[in-house]
Amino acid sequence: MIAMKKITILTQLALCAGLAFTGFAAQAEDVKGSAQAANAKVWLCTGCHSIPDYRADYPLVYRVPMLGGQNAAYIASALAAYKKGERKHPTMRAIAASLSDQDMADLGEYYAVQTASSPNNPLK
Numbered sequence: 521m522i523a524m525k526k527i528t529i530l531t532q533l534a535l536c537a538g539l540a541f542t543g544f545a546a547q548a549e550d551v552k553g554s555a556q557a558a559n560a561k562v563w564l565c566t567g568c569h570s571i572p573d574y575r576a577d578y579p580l581v582y583r584v585p586m587l588g589g590q591n592a593a594y595i596a597s598a599l600a601a602y603k604k605g606e607r608k609h610p611t612m613r614a615i616a617a618s619l620s621d622q623d624m625a626d627l628g629e630y631y632a633v634q635t636a637s638s639p640n641n642p643l644k
């Protein structure tokens with residue numbers, strides 16, 4: 521188990537070295553995300569962060585940021601910041617509190633591969 525984790529970290533470091541978004545990559549998690557695994561989790565998010573129109577009916581007063589196409593490591597680290605309380609938005613804090621590091625990495629990968637022209641999320 522420990523040996524596997526080390527390999528994962530090394531793999532991530534190797535991948536990160538090649539990324540253009542070095543600022544975000546520097547915060548890379550020690551878990552590897554899977555867009556496919558996130559399919560079981562995005563139902564939590566699609567009500568607000570839906571693709572492609574990314575407009576929320578709720579909560580009315582907030583503009584919901586578009587996640588599709590965003591950098592995976594950025595999404596995961598934003599979620600971690602909500603969980604830790606470094607980011608303050610109450611709804612996002614409550615949602616992030618229920619997510620594991622693996623969930624955050626998976627969701628990051630999921631949204632990173634979405635674009636405005638991606639087919640509608642079937643869970644939307």
Ligand code: HEC
Nearest residue numbers: 564565568578582583584585595598599609611612615627
């Ligand atoms: C109830 C509506 C709602 C739901 C459900 C929701 N979000 Fe959010 N999310 C928001 C709002 C509003 C913001 C902007 C908050 C702020 O200004 O900090 C936000 C911000 C974010 C950000 C920061 C984006 C950035 O550009 O900084 C990420 C990442 C994010 N959400 C991911 C998720 C994920 C992943 C889920 C599902 C697990 C989810 N959200 C579920 C409303 C929601």
